[in-house]
Amino acid sequence: MTKLKIQSLHKRESELANAKRQLEILSNGIFLNGGLPKFEAKIAETNQFPLKPNKLEIFQVNVGYMCNQVCSHCHVDAGPDRTEIMTIETMQQCLDVIKKTEAHTLDLTGGAPEMNPNFRWFVEEATKVGIKDFIVRSNLTIIRANKKYHDLPEFFKKHNVHVVSSMPHWTRGKTDRQRGDGVFDKSIKALQELNAIGYGMPNSNLKLDLVFNPTGAFLPGDQMSLEKEFKKALKEDYGIQFHNLFAITNLPISRFLDYLIASENYEDYMYSLVEAYNPSAVTNVMCTNTISVSWDGWLYDCDFNQMLGLKVASKVKHIKDYNEELLQNRNIITSQHCYGCTAGAGSSCQGSVI
Amino acid sequence: MSKTYYDPADLRKFGNITEWSEELGIKFFEYYNKVFEEGALTAREKSLIALAVSHVVKCPYCIDAYTKDGLQRGLTKEEMMEAVHAGAAIESGATLVHAVQMMNKVNKLDG
Numbered sequence: 001m002t003k004l005k006i007q008s009l010h011k012r013e014s015e016l017a018n019a020k021r022q023l024e025i026l027s028n029g030i031f032l033n034g035g036l037p038k039f040e041a042k043i044a045e046t047n048q049f050p051l052k053p054n055k056l057e058i059f060q061v062n063v064g065y066m067c068n069q070v071c072s073h074c075h076v077d078a079g080p081d082r083t084e085i086m087t088i089e090t091m092q093q094c095l096d097v098i099k100k101t102e103a104h105t106l107d108l109t110g111g112a113p114e115m116n117p118n119f120r121w122f123v124e125e126a127t128k129v130g131i132k133d134f135i136v137r138s139n140l141t142i143i144r145a146n147k148k149y150h151d152l153p154e155f156f157k158k159h160n161v162h163v164v165s166s167m168p169h170w171t172r173g174k175t176d177r178q179r180g181d182g183v184f185d186k187s188i189k190a191l192q193e194l195n196a197i198g199y200g201m202p203n204s205n206l207k208l209d210l211v212f213n214p215t216g217a218f219l220p221g222d223q224m225s226l227e228k229e230f231k232k233a234l235k236e237d238y239g240i241q242f243h244n245l246f247a248i249t250n251l252p253i254s255r256f257l258d259y260l261i262a263s264e265n266y267e268d269y270m271y272s273l274v275e276a277y278n279p280s281a282v283t284n285v286m287c288t289n290t291i292s293v294s295w296d297g298w299l300y301d302c303d304f305n306q307m308l309g310l311k312v313a314s315k316v317k318h319i320k321d322y323n324e325e326l327l328q329n330r331n332i333i334t335s336q337h338c339y340g341c342t343a344g345a346g347s348s349c350q351g352s353v354i
Numbered sequence: 355m356s357k358t359y360y361d362p363a364d365l366r367k368f369g370n371i372t373e374w375s376e377e378l379g380i381k382f383f384e385y386y387n388k389v390f391e392e393g394a395l396t397a398r399e400k401s402l403i404a405l406a407v408s409h410v411v412k413c414p415y416c417i418d419a420y421t422k423d424g425l426q427r428g429l430t431k432e433e434m435m436e437a438v439h440a441g442a443a444i445e446s447g448a449t450l451v452h453a454v455q456m457m458n459k460v461n462k463l464d465g
Contacts, residue, residue, distance in 0.1 A: 171430055214426070221426035225397065229428050271366060 006070055008079040009255060016258045017077065019309035026252065026336040030267055036274050039338045046279040050331035056324060057289040059103040060303060060349070061086070061094050063119060064295045067111040068145045071166075071179045073213055073256045075307055078111040085115075086295040091122045093319045094293060095129065101324060103291070104132040107349065109303065112142045114149060127159045135162045137211075137349075140190040141183055153193050162207040163199060164246070164349075165191075168215050170233035178215045191240045200242040209244045211351075217265035219272055219343055220247035223352045246351025249273075251304050251340035273339035281346030284353035287332045293319055301332045303349070308337065365415045398427045405434055406441030 009017040016022055030036045043049045064085035067078035086094075098106060106126055113119055113136055126134065136156065143152045156163055167187060168178045175184035191208075194200060200208030210230065214220050227245035234240040250256045252269060260266040287301040291312075297319040300306035314330040316323045346353030372379025390400050401423050408416030424434050 169428060169430075174430070212428075216425060218422050218425045221423075221428065222397070226428055229398070268362075275366065 008070065008077045008081055009258060010077055011079070011081040014258065016254065016261075019307065022253055022257055023308055023310075023335060025257065025261075030270060031336055036270060039334050039336050042274070042277060042339075043279070043282055043334070043342075046282070048279065048282050051282070051285070051288065051334055052331065053328050054288045056101065056103045056291060056328060058105040058107055058286070058291075058349075059094075059098060059101050060107040060109060060290055060292045062109050062292065062294055062303060062306060063091070063111070063113045063116040063122065065111045066115045067139065068115065068142055069112070069139055069180050069183065071255075072259060073178060073215075073250050075251055075254045075256060075304060076111060077254045077307070082111065084295045085117070086297075088118045088121070090295070090297045090319065091118055091125075093297060093322075095122075095125050097319060097322045098126055098129050098131060105135060106131045106133070107135040107137070107290075109137040109349075112139050114138065114142045114152060120155065123155070123159050123161065133162055134160065135164050137164050137166075139179075140165045140167075140187040141179075143190040143193065144186045153190075153197050153199065156194075157197050157199070157206060160206070162209070163194060164209045164211060166211045166213065167191075167230070168213050170230050170237070174215045178213070188238050188240065191234070191242070192238065195239075195241055200240070202241065208242045209246060210242050211246045211248055213248050213250055217260055217263065217269045219249055219276060220347070223247040223345065244351070246349070247345075247347070248349070248351060249340045249343055249347035251337045253304060253337050254307055270336070270339070273343045276343035277339060278342055278344060278346060278354070280354050281342040281344070284348075285338075285341045285346060286348030286350070286353070287341075290349075291327065299327070301330075302341075304337055304340075305333055308335070310335070360414050362414075362418060365418060368415070398429070401427055402429065402433065402437040406437040409438045410441040410445050 027038070031038050040049055043051060062076075065076055065078045065082035066080065066085060067074075067076075067082070068080060070079040108123075110116070116122070123136070138152070138156075142149050144150075165187070166179070167175065169175050172184040175187070176182065191200070194208055197206070198204045199206040212220060212226055212230070220226065223245060226247055230245050231242070234242070252260055252266070252273070257266070260269050287305070290302055292300040292303045292306050294300065294306050298306075299312045299314075299317055299319060299322070300310065301312060310333045311317050312327065312330055313333055314327050316326050341347045341353075369383070372383070390397060390404070395403075401420060404416070405420040405424055408420050421434065
């Protein structure tokens with residue numbers, strides 16, 4: 001990848017900070033002159049348009065875009081300069097929904113969710129609801145970023161939080177190139193701390209999963225093979241253990257789109273995604289079992305649509321008006337970025353879908 | 355008509371060879387895909403072999419394809435470069451081992 005930028009697209013006032021501009025790019029060029037079919041037309045070939053939700057399983061809450069890292073591929077455009085943070089009032093509205101939703105998984109994401117000043121309160125309150133699988137997407141380095149975060153592993157353990165963390169490679173060079181200098185060493189230290197209290201150990205109920213995102217303009221390989229390589233290397237080199245590896249395709253939006261265009265890889269990447277299109281993956285794509293809530297309470301089909309400003313196509317658009325039955329009748333909004341979730345074995349926040 | 359012999363976009367059209375000879379094309383791709391499945395060798399090991407051979411046969415399409423394939427499998431640039439050196443060593447060795455023939459001939463004619 002190109003040299004890591006240290007500011008978000010927003011801070012740099014890049015035109016790609018504008019979601020509309022991103023959607024324009026994704027709908028023009030090779031998708032306009034007939035070179036590649038639009039996603040809508042592609043799924044229509046197998047009578048899967050319009051895409052409809054299946055049973056709701058995952059309630060994903062983005063508690064803010066602030067992050068201690070500025071990763072080169074970040075679809076959120078997160079960073080220390082992002083100030084969008086979920087308020088305690090919106091968190092309370094989320095809790096009210098969590099109490100009555102049929103979703104079995106609560107998935108907290110960001111930015112670095114731990115940087116939201118009310119993060120711990122939210123976790124404590126959400127735990128009381130008794131959700132089956134409670135995920136926090138932790139970038140690992142936050143645990144080492146400041147003294148006030150050092151006890152996070154114990155906090156996670158106390159609340160039986162399922163920790164899901166990004167690790168693009170088992171080598172320092174590749175990891176730091178995507179996520180920033182020093183990220184690999186801090187992540188290793190954090191993983192060792194999590195292991196030390198039982199996270200990720202064989203037969204442990206304290207779940208620790210890793211997320212693999214490719215470090216450049218290529219798709220992820222087979223999830224199981226990558227998991228084998230990760231487990232072998234991290235165990236041999238650092239004594240680290242974890243449960244599952246989720247291989248996630250980088251979607252061509254936000255900072256990854258910026259990188260693709262700047263490195264002149266955009267067209268080839270889109271061809272790769274379309275060539276790898278797999279209609280079987282469409283059936284289980286994550287927007288069919290997920291609702292994504294933004295820091296300010298708006299509802300989206302997925303975290304990617306959230307970043308593109310594509311609110312759900314439903315009368316209910318905000319958490320304060322939440323009505324699961326109405327929401328489940330919506331059509332899912334798609335655009336060309338959706339090819340990222342239907343390539344090969346498919347891609348979701350839980351990794352491959354088939 | 356392109357004015358160069360190689361166009362990177364042609365790699366995407368590889369599958370089209372089946373159009374002018376369906377039976378052979380299909381058989382080739384079946385064989386090709388089978389070869390790269392996990393077997394006694396892992397798919398990762400086969401990818402490295404393919405990358406080395408791509409360089410030896412100097413196929414730009416293959417180099418593009420197996421560099422990308424290697425990255426997808428998490429191969430590091432060090433692993434990929436070592437594989438290319440292994441191919442290069444065999445290729446240069448194949449040249450140099452013929453020097454024995456030259457030596458034999460010199461010894462016979464002028465020894």
